[in-house]
Amino acid sequence: MNYNAILIDADNTTWIHTQNIFKRLPQLNLVSSYREVKSALGQGTVFNPNLFLVDIEDNDNRHSLPEFAEIFPDAVVIGIMSKWDADKAFESIRGGAVGCLIKPFSGEDILDGIKIFSRGVKNTKPRSFSFFSAKGRSGKTTLIANLALSIVRQTGDMVAIIDADLQFSDMAIFFDVEPMMTVVEATRDIKFLSPIRLNAYFLPVAENIQLLCGPRRLEYSELVDVESLTAVVRMAQTLFHYVLIDLPSGVSPFSTNMCEIADTVFVCGMLNTGFEIKHIQRTLPMFEMWEQYGKKINVVLSRVDDRQKPEIERQLNHKIAAVLPNEFLMVSAANSGKLKNVMDYENLLSKKINTLAKEIINYAY
Amino acid sequence: MAEGRSSIVITVFSTTSGIGKTFVATNLAAGLAKDGNAVCLIDLDLQYGDVANYLNLQGVPTIADIPPSMPVNKVQDYIGEYRHGNVSFSVLPAPYQVEKSYTLDERRIISIINHIDKFNFIIVDTKAEFNDMNMAVMDISTIINFLCVADFVPAIKNLKNGYEAILRFGYDVNKVRPVLNRSDSQTLIDPGDVETVLGKRFYHEISNDFKGASNSIRSGCPLVLSDSNSKVKRDLYELVGLYTNRKKVSEQATHNGIISFFKKLWSR
Numbered sequence: 319m320n321y322n323a324i325l326i327d328a329d330n331t332t333w334i335h336t337q338n339i340f341k342r343l344p345q346l347n348l349v350s351s352y353r354e355v356k357s358a359l360g361q362g363t364v365f366n367p368n369l370f371l372v373d374i375e376d377n378d379n380r381h382s383l384p385e386f387a388e389i390f391p392d393a394v395v396i397g398i399m400s401k402w403d404a405d406k407a408f409e410s411i412r413g414g415a416v417g418c419l420i421k422p423f424s425g426e427d428i429l430d431g432i433k434i435f436s437r438g439v440k441n442t443k444p445r446s447f448s449f450f451s452a453k454g455r456s457g458k459t460t461l462i463a464n465l466a467l468s469i470v471r472q473t474g475d476m477v478a479i480i481d482a483d484l485q486f487s488d489m490a491i492f493f494d495v496e497p498m499m500t501v502v503e504a505t506r507d508i509k510f511l512s513p514i515r516l517n518a519y520f521l522p523v524a525e526n527i528q529l530l531c532g533p534r535r536l537e538y539s540e541l542v543d544v545e546s547l548t549a550v551v552r553m554a555q556t557l558f559h560y561v562l563i564d565l566p567s568g569v570s571p572f573s574t575n576m577c578e579i580a581d582t583v584f585v586c587g588m589l590n591t592g593f594e595i596k597h598i599q600r601t602l603p604m605f606e607m608w609e610q611y612g613k614k615i616n617v618v619l620s621r622v623d624d625r626q627k628p629e630i631e632r633q634l635n636h637k638i639a640a641v642l643p644n645e646f647l648m649v650s651a652a653n654s655g656k657l658k659n660v661m662d663y664e665n666l667l668s669k670k671i672n673t674l675a676k677e678i679i680n681y682a683y
Numbered sequence: 684m685a686e687g688r689s690s691i692v693i694t695v696f697s698t699t700s701g702i703g704k705t706f707v708a709t710n711l712a713a714g715l716a717k718d719g720n721a722v723c724l725i726d727l728d729l730q731y732g733d734v735a736n737y738l739n740l741q742g743v744p745t746i747a748d749i750p751p752s753m754p755v756n757k758v759q760d761y762i763g764e765y766r767h768g769n770v771s772f773s774v775l776p777a778p779y780q781v782e783k784s785y786t787l788d789e790r791r792i793i794s795i796i797n798h799i800d801k802f803n804f805i806i807v808d809t810k811a812e813f814n815d816m817n818m819a820v821m822d823i824s825t826i827i828n829f830l831c832v833a834d835f836v837p838a839i840k841n842l843k844n845g846y847e848a849i850l851r852f853g854y855d856v857n858k859v860r861p862v863l864n865r866s867d868s869q870t871l872i873d874p875g876d877v878e879t880v881l882g883k884r885f886y887h888e889i890s891n892d893f894k895g896a897s898n899s900i901r902s903g904c905p906l907v908l909s910d911s912n913s914k915v916k917r918d919l920y921e922l923v924g925l926y927t928n929r930k931k932v933s934e935q936a937t938h939n940g941i942i943s944f945f946k947k948l949w950s951r
Binding site: 452454568590592593597 | 699700701730737812897
């Protein structure tokens with residue numbers, strides 16, 4: 319495909335640089351350049367552009383992004399910035415940009431960017447979900463893996479799973495993959511990465527699902543620091559429609575930070591001895607403060623059937639988003655790495671997870 | 684005062700949660716106490732520890748309640764007690780609120796463990812995680828009871844990684860005892876395969892009795908102190924025996940009749 323591009327940037331160096339890289343690639347044609355976004359939106363139509371490169375460090379440019387979709391509904395809008403700024407990138411994507419490039423970018427970076435940023439179905443705003451559990455064996459990893467499969471099946475959107483359960487990361491086993499790159503490398507390199515480079519650290523594990531695996535060795539978990547991991551997740555939020563974060567159990571700087579940057583927190587637990595209810599009772603007040611600021615806090619309980627739900631909701635004084643039955647099939651599927659096949663079966667667990675996924679897609683959570 | 688510590692510290696650790704650490708720890712403490720030992724059970728799963736729940740203890744001072752100014756050698760008089768019939772042992776539960784765990788300092792807790800001298804055995808329950816607190820207590824432990832399962836492949840991967848890491852950290856291989864708890868094993872992964880993966884035989888195996896274990900947990904009474912005559916109770920009591928020099932007299936007595944009766948007399 320050939321692109322008729324318009325550059326919107328007040329910086330002379332970017333003008334010269336962009337002209338030069340466009341000369342070398344026949345697919346890319348720079349039809350016009352503007353310093354002000356108003357001029358581009360007003361005059362650009364005559365050039366019939368299908369690609370915009372917009373300097374999103376400029377506040378006016380960023381705020382005007384929603385107008386591009388109205389005036390040029392078929393054009394791809396890519397934000398450009400000289401230094402990575404997660405807030406500005408995220409705001410731009412919510413405004414209608416498909417992704418962000420960091421200067422200086424090459425012509426190949428532009429083409430890669432178009433390809434990577436246009437995956438899945440358009441117009442889904444990026445969302446992220448953290449899965450917290452007080453203790454291990456909460457059914458959290460099973461839930462995340464199956465939710466990812468179900469969301470993709472129902473929407474065709476791009477889903478990322480980030481395995482931040484650093485010491486005991488199991489997600490790679492669930493999908494039967496062996497990673498080359500993990501969260502250790504991603505956090506090590508994050509200062510030098512742009513979104514399209516970070517994408518290479520994610521491993522495709524199923525159609526439209528990419529996984530950032532946990533450390534290959536237990537001790538490597540020590541190499542991951544909270545700030546870098548936060549930066550990785552925030553950059554990933556601009557690459558995927560859904561980001562699902564698997565957390566280590568318990569309250570730690572990692573789990574609280576990840577919950578803070580996610581739009582929605584799922585507090586997960588598996589009913590076993592019965593004391594799990596007590597643990598959730600202890601946990602919910604910690605998150606309630608965030609609830610007042612609009613973050614959604616949801617409870618998901620495994621090994622519970624529908625009849626128990628009202629009583630547990632009463633004990634927790636909190637609604638339960640979903641109760642999941644015990645599914646022997648799931649255990650054996652995870653044991654054999656054949657998880658993908660299980661969701662094809664018509665079992666109660668699959669139905670429950672499909673329903674939860676549907677509610678997530680429809681912004682119920 | 685001479686340096687050193689005479690009490691035996693047994694830490695119940697695992698890299699997998701929800702496989703019965705607290706169940707084993709409470710039963711170890713109860714079984715050792717039943718054998719006449721002075722025992723203290725400490726819950727170092729500080730955020731969500733369940734020892735107090737398993738023993739149905741309420742209002743017992745927790746590890747966070749020990750006044751910071753209290754001298755370490757005075758702490759043992761402060762610790763609460765669990766009693767069932769004529770068996771009792773001391774218990775230091777985890778804090779009842781998550782927030783209270785944040786301020787606890789592992790150096791202070793280790794110092795307390797090293798200075799409480801009225802117990803023969805100190806049993807430590809932990810969270811399934813490598814953290815500063817667990818590493819510090821494993822450093823001073825006599826035995827690390829490394830609890831294993833054979834039900835779920837991801838869990839077994841974590842057991843292998845965890846066991847190898849513990850050995851890489853330089854702990855003596857004799858100090859680390861892998862113990863298999865069949866807990867709620869629904870899948871048939873051969874325990875022998877887990878031993879192969881670990882590269883070490885299980886020191887002991889606790890059989891699968893999900894219902895019996897659950898009932899005992901709900902009743903608030905450790906299985907080894909209950910009237911039950913289940914296999915899992917005997918397994919747990921045998922594990923207790925492995926950590927003491929207890930002779931297996933009682934079982935032989937029932938099998939070998941009068942000869943064993945005299946043996947028992949002479950062995951006193």
